[in-house]
Amino acid sequence: MNKSNITTRTSQTPFNLFQIYADIWKYRSFLLNLSNREIEIRYKGSFLGIIWNFLNPLLSLTIYFLVFSRVTKTEIPNYLVFLFVGINCWNFSTQILARACDLFQANGGFLSKVYFPQEILIISMILSGAVNYLISFGLIFVLMLITKAPITFNLLWFPVLIILQSVFLYATCLFLSSIGAIVRDLSYIVATLLSLLFFVTPIIYSAETISKKYAWLLNAQPFASLVSLSRDIIYAGTHPNWHLLLYFSLFTLIWYLIGHWTFNRLRYIVSDLI
Numbered sequence: 170m171n172k173s174n175i176t177t178r179t180s181q182t183p184f185n186l187f188q189i190y191a192d193i194w195k196y197r198s199f200l201l202n203l204s205n206r207e208i209e210i211r212y213k214g215s216f217l218g219i220i221w222n223f224l225n226p227l228l229s230l231t232i233y234f235l236v237f238s239r240v241t242k243t244e245i246p247n248y249l250v251f252l253f254v255g256i257n258c259w260n261f262s263t264q265i266l267a268r269a270c271d272l273f274q275a276n277g278g279f280l281s282k283v284y285f286p287q288e289i290l291i292i293s294m295i296l297s298g299a300v301n302y303l304i305s306f307g308l309i310f311v312l313m314l315i316t317k318a319p320i321t322f323n324l325l326w327f328p329v330l331i332i333l334q335s336v337f338l339y340a341t342c343l344f345l346s347s348i349g350a351i352v353r354d355l356s357y358i359v360a361t362l363l364s365l366l367f368f369v370t371p372i373i374y375s376a377e378t379i380s381k382k383y384a385w386l387l388n389a390q391p392f393a394s395l396v397s398l399s400r401d402i403i404y405a406g407t408h409p410n411w412h413l414l415l416y417f418s419l420f421t422l423i424w425y426l427i428g429h430w431t432f433n434r435l436r437y438i439v440s441d442l443i
Contacts, residue, residue, distance in 0.1 A: 193288055193289060199285055200292060203293040204296040204297050206293075207297035208297045208300060229260075230252055247318055247404070250404055251400065251404050252372070253309050254404050255396045257302065257309060258334075259372050261334065261338075263363050265298045269294075269341065270355045271349060271356050273346055273349070273350045274350065274353075287432075288343070288432070294342070295338055295339055298338075299331055309403065321406040323402045323406055323409075324402060324406075326409055330395070330398055330399055333417065337424065339428070340424045343428035343429060343431065344431050347438075348431070348435070350435075351435070366392055369387065370393045370396055371393055372396060391417065391420060394420075
């Protein structure tokens, strides 16, 4: 590629989303190839390959199901599907965020040899994660058939939620990856925060069990909103809670702009460090 055609954005470049995505669109073929590479590397050399997509959540599901349905005697009906929806939604987020902090350091050699918009690394990681999430959804569907859970047309909301969740994760990864290139301990901080967030996200329990006095605090937490919205359409078979959907959409939009602005401001520092 002619070097004169390459535009490198720095902190002095105006924050222009149209220009950012115009740059990414020029590299769309590269993005798709990188996403395929992400998926191939994930299972390359693995004896069970794509089956790990089912085994990992199934292991967590089995442990939590035995503990909470047999030992603590939870009263939540069809707890198997209830639990699996929450675990899958949580895993989609945490598996991506766990890599975000060190993403540029891990691909430093690649970035120094080939020019492409840095956002492409994040987008390809989320695309491959979304594919794995959709594959694991097949197992939820099988469980719904076995347990005779309601299967309704409200499942058509599922792609909408995946897109919203992907945009939220993209914004979070933009923020974490740029900060993580400067603060090398960020991955440990994020891992600790995610461990704590697990217990304030209604994965193993129902949001309805929380006192109404504190329920709004739970719903304000984006991961809790995602799990609750996913359960509305998959577990309960109803439409998503409109107020919660509107809140999460607005939150995601604001967070998306913050993430992009932060990434654009720190871009030149990240480039120097990697």
